Amino acid sequence: MNSRAIEVLVGLFMLLFLGAMFVLAMKVSNLTSFTSTSGYTLVAKFENVGGLKPRAPVAASGVKVGEVSDITYDPETFEASVTLTIDNRFSDAFPLDTTASIYTAGLLGEQYIGLDPGAEEDMLQDSDEISLTQSAIVLERLIGQVLFSRSGGS
Amino acid sequence: MSEDGSTLVRIRDLHFFRGSKHIFRGLNLDIPRGKVTTILGPSGTGKTTLLKMIGGQLKASQGGITVDGLDVGKLKRSALYELRKRLGMLFQSGALLTDLSVFDNVAYPLREHTDLPESLISHLVLMRLHAVGLRGARDLAPAELSGGMARRAALARALVFDPMMIMYDEPFTGQDPISMGVLLELIQTVNGALGLTSLIVSHDLKESLSISDYAVIISEGVVVEAGSPDQLENSDSPWVQQFLHGMPDGPVPFQAPAPDYQTDLFGQQSQVAGQPVAGAAR
Amino acid sequence: MTDFLQRFGRSWLSMVERLGRATLFLLHILGALFSLVKRPSLLVRQLHSTGVMTLSIVLVSGLFVGMVLALQAYNTLIDFGQENRVGTLVALTLVRELGPVVTGLLFAGRAGSALTAEIGLMKATEQLSGLEMMAVDPYKRVFAPRFLAAFLALPMLAAMFSAVGVMGGHLVGVEVLGVDAAAYWSQMQNATSFTSDVCNGLIKGLVFGFVVAWIAIFEGADCIPTSEGVSSATTRTVVYSSLAILGLDFLLTAVMF
Numbered sequence: 001m002n003s004r005a006i007e008v009l010v011g012l013f014m015l016l017f018l019g020a021m022f023v024l025a026m027k028v029s030n031l032t033s034f035t036s037t038s039g040y041t042l043v044a045k046f047e048n049v050g051g052l053k054p055r056a057p058v059a060a061s062g063v064k065v066g067e068v069s070d071i072t073y074d075p076e077t078f079e080a081s082v083t084l085t086i087d088n089r090f091s092d093a094f095p096l097d098t099t100a101s102i103y104t105a106g107l108l109g110e111q112y113i114g115l116d117p118g119a120e121e122d123m124l125q126d127s128d129e130i131s132l133t134q135s136a137i138v139l140e141r142l143i144g145q146v147l148f149s150r151s152g153g154s
Numbered sequence: 155m156s157e158d159g160s161t162l163v164r165i166r167d168l169h170f171f172r173g174s175k176h177i178f179r180g181l182n183l184d185i186p187r188g189k190v191t192t193i194l195g196p197s198g199t200g201k202t203t204l205l206k207m208i209g210g211q212l213k214a215s216q217g218g219i220t221v222d223g224l225d226v227g228k229l230k231r232s233a234l235y236e237l238r239k240r241l242g243m244l245f246q247s248g249a250l251l252t253d254l255s256v257f258d259n260v261a262y263p264l265r266e267h268t269d270l271p272e273s274l275i276s277h278l279v280l281m282r283l284h285a286v287g288l289r290g291a292r293d294l295a296p297a298e299l300s301g302g303m304a305r306r307a308a309l310a311r312a313l314v315f316d317p318m319m320i321m322y323d324e325p326f327t328g329q330d331p332i333s334m335g336v337l338l339e340l341i342q343t344v345n346g347a348l349g350l351t352s353l354i355v356s357h358d359l360k361e362s363l364s365i366s367d368y369a370v371i372i373s374e375g376v377v378v379e380a381g382s383p384d385q386l387e388n389s390d391s392p393w394v395q396q397f398l399h400g401m402p403d404g405p406v407p408f409q410a411p412a413p414d415y416q417t418d419l420f421g422q423q424s425q426v427a428g429q430p431v432a433g434a435a436r
Numbered sequence: 437m438t439d440f441l442q443r444f445g446r447s448w449l450s451m452v453e454r455l456g457r458a459t460l461f462l463l464h465i466l467g468a469l470f471s472l473v474k475r476p477s478l479l480v481r482q483l484h485s486t487g488v489m490t491l492s493i494v495l496v497s498g499l500f501v502g503m504v505l506a507l508q509a510y511n512t513l514i515d516f517g518q519e520n521r522v523g524t525l526v527a528l529t530l531v532r533e534l535g536p537v538v539t540g541l542l543f544a545g546r547a548g549s550a551l552t553a554e555i556g557l558m559k560a561t562e563q564l565s566g567l568e569m570m571a572v573d574p575y576k577r578v579f580a581p582r583f584l585a586a587f588l589a590l591p592m593l594a595a596m597f598s599a600v601g602v603m604g605g606h607l608v609g610v611e612v613l614g615v616d617a618a619a620y621w622s623q624m625q626n627a628t629s630f631t632s633d634v635c636n637g638l639i640k641g642l643v644f645g646f647v648v649a650w651i652a653i654f655e656g657a658d659c660i661p662t663s664e665g666v667s668s669a670t671t672r673t674v675v676y677s678s679l680a681i682l683g684l685d686f687l688l689t690a691v692m693f
Contacts, residue, residue, distance in 0.1 A: 003477065006484045013488050017592040020599035027621060028527045028602055029630040057626065110626075209569050238571040249566030252558075263570045266577075311570075 039066055039085040040126035044100040044113070049080045050136025052102055052111045058084050060115040065090045068113060084113060084130075095120035096128075102136035111136060162187040162319060162351050163208060167217035170203065177203060179375035180217070185368075190345050190352040192362040195372035196397070196406070201355040202246075204372075205321045208353075209241055210234045222318065239267060242312030242320040246327060248304035250296035250311070256283070257292035260311045267315070282310040286340060302333025309340060319351040320344070326358040338365055359398060371397065458654045465583050465653070468575040472584060478577065482585030486547040490593060493542055498530075498597035501538060502604025505529055510613050522615050523624035526605035527598075531628060531637045532693065535598035536591070537685050540644035543590050544677035548652035551582055552673040555656025556666035564657075579653050586649035591641025598637065636692045643684055648677045 049071060058066040066086035074081040084100075097118030104111050115130075124130065163185035170178040177200040185191050195201050206212045208219055210226045219226045224237055250259045260279045264270060270278075283289045286306040296304060305325060312320055322341065326334050342365045345352045356362040363369060363383040370380045371394060379386055379394045386394060396404035412418065472479055509525040558564050558578065567574045602624070609615045628634070652673045659669035 003481070006481055009488045010480050010483045013483065013491065013592070016491070016596055020592075020596040023599040023602065024531065024595060024634045025630055028531065028598070028624055029628040029634050055629065206565070211565065211568055235571040235573075238569055241569065243566070243569040245562040245566055247561050249562040251563055251566075252561070263572070266570070266572050308566075 039087045040091060041069065042084045042086060042094075042124055042128055042130055044082050044084060044130040044133050045074065045077060045079040046082060046100075046102065046133050046135045047079055048135040048138060049082060050102060050111055050138050052082070052113070052136060056110060056112050058086065058113045058115065060090075060094070060117065065093075065115070082113070092123040093117075094124045096122050096124060097132060098124060098130055099132040099134060100130045101134035104137070160187050161185065162222060163353070164220045165204075165217075166219075168207070168214055168219065169216035170200070170207065170212070171215050172200075172203070177375055178214075178217075181372070181376055183370060183377055183380075185351065185353055187351050188345075188349060189367040190341065190354065190365055192354045192356060192366040192369045193372060194357060194359065194362070194369060194397070197357065199372050200375070201372065202323050205243065205323055205353070205355055208321065209238060209243060239263075239315055240318045242315070242317035244305065244308050244312050244320060244322045244325060246324045248296070248299075248301075248308040250299075250304055250308055252296050254296075255292065256288060256294050256296065256299070256307050259296065259307060260314055263311065263315050278314060279310075282314050283307075285313070285344075286310045287336070300333070302329050302336065305329075305333075305337060306340065309344070313344065313348070316348070317350060319353060322352065322354045322356075324356055324358075325354060326356060326361050334361060341365060359400075373397075454658075457658065458650070461654050461657065462650055464575050465579050468573065468580040469584060471573075471576040472580055475577075475581075478581035479585055482581045483589060486543075486551070486582070486585045487589035487592065489550075490543055490546045490589070491596070493546055494539055494593045494597050495600050497538060497542060498535075498600035499604040499607075501534055501597075502526055502530060502601030502606075503608045505534075505601070506605035506607075506609040506613070510609060510615070519613075519615055520619035521623050521627075522609040522613075523602075523605065523620035524627040526609070527602055527624040527628045528633065530598040530601040530605075531633050533685070533689070535601065535637050536594045536640035536644055537681060539594040539597045539641065540590060540648060540681040541678055543586075543593060543644075544648050544652070544674055544681065547586060547589070548648045548673050548677050549670045551586065551649075551652040552656040552659070552670045553666055555579075555582070555653060556659040556661070556669050559657065559659065560661040560663070560666060579657065583649045583653055586652065587642070587645040590645030590648060591638050594641035594644075595638065632692075636688075639692075640685065640688050643688060644681050647680045647684065651677050651680065 052068065052071065054068050054071055056068045057064045058068065066084055068082055069085040070083040072081050072083075073079075082100075086094075094115060095118045097120045099116045099118065101114050101116065102111055103114045118132070161184045163183075165181055165183040165185075168178045168181040168183075169176070181204075193201055193204065203212060207214060208221060208226065210229065213227050218228075221237060221241070224233070226234070226237070229237060250256070251262065254262065257279055260282055261275050264275050264278060280289055280292070283292055286309050288303060288307055288310065291299065291303060291307070296307070299307060309320075325337055325341070329337065338361060341352060341354070344350070354362050354366070363386070366383055368381070369383055369386055371378045371386065373393070379389050379391060381389075386398065389395065389398075393405040395401075396406060402408055413421075505526045506522050509522045510519055513519045513521055513525070555564075555578065564574050564578065567577065606617075606620060610617045610620050655669040655673045655676075656666075659665045
């Protein structure tokens, strides 16, 4: 086979590889949805984050608007401090009295943060703190409470 | 025999081991410049090994080889490669690169080592191919060539760099009489016309001796006899006579070394009978 | 008993010797890689004979593996009402494991064995010796381009395998079994990360490519130059490469995920 045909075939091979990488990046993985640089951050403090993990989605009305970029323990307030990265498309979209809650997708699904917008005129800006939070429901604690109230009641 | 200018390859006290096998045991040999020299010897004496050592592919365990005044074993890699450009080697199978055409095979050393323009390369290659009679076969793949043609193509490739010496490894093995004649003719004319040195390794006695100026017989790792073909013919060594005339029995016995025939048979019989004879094996 | 120990010791020693030779051989090849900058056409030619020639088998296998994964995942997940997660399972399995591993095994069988046979035959027909006598370094002209091509081709093929596999999963999961297309892709996207899944898969591919290229070229260059020697070297390439891929896959998975 002459070298020109070989070059063309190898060129097609490279194109196919680039196409495969494109599919893997754009369709299979969430490379495009968000990267931590292309958004603004909000901080929310929770009494208990349960099974929340970094990279968990942040949703408003069920629409993904960002992701959890960092979870640390704050030794001053004794709470978990969760940093959310919100996509720039949704800047000035959340009022100051927005509530951040940790929900579970389905009974066994992963945990995510849901944002429920309030009624304030002013909007949350970069590195603002969300003051209204609702912690994760920890199943064991819930069961424990039910059992306790039962035994206390009888 | 060894005036300095007239000796191209000088081998002194050469020792070489392959594994535990002692192949060369103090070999001394001078190859004269501008002549056709043939190295003869029974199979397995390391004739091809000797060629590879002259080309620097194998290193001597002891002793040394100088080619044109350069000690092959002590050369640095780059100097060795420079030397190899001045040596041509014709392998038994031709060693043509299977994925290139005949033309590209002959052009290969030029393309590797020079930046000559393609038109000049084409000239040089066609001249060499014409010399070996394969100008019409330039576009064939090596697999399409007969054994003799492959060797001629390889000869063209070996000649393309105008070497000072060409080494032929068993050039006549498995050739029909016509291509044998062609090769003999080529080796002789090439040696005369280009003024180079030829070194032939062979066990095709008559053919190689007919074109040789000088012949060397190697056996058991040393030179047994050296001289012109006539001198060898008149040698009074029984071993040389046996070798030259291909007699089945003589100083080289027909039988491989073995225990006594009678004891071997007898010993086996008694073992079958369940009474191993202690003295059966030597 | 001493006889057995002796034999055991000798074979062990020769194994260590071979490993040493293979390592030196590898270093020699790595040293010769720089010469390819001047002759990229050699690399292109080898990418053709390792990469392009393996493409069809990789694409077809990828498609079928993706389809089977979707089918099996659906049958299990439907019991939990989680059939929307078929995409997740297919993508993660392919990108993390099956893409690099199956591609590696196919590559060892198709391209690795061909490399060993080619180099072994070049040795048997004295082409390697011939190159050396023409003052051409076979490490630069023969081994290095083949090594680099195989090293690069495997991760590229693995990426194609995964991409085609995901399509195959879509074909069976969405078109045949009726999983919601949006759910298929979004569940997959949520669970698959580019950096830690796709890139780690690529790294696995690179490691496998390195090992297969090393084994295949070494076995070829080290074989006994007879037809028997070449054929047994080819077999060794496939066996050793496959074992190395599976073993390394475990190690890499333990480190990465």
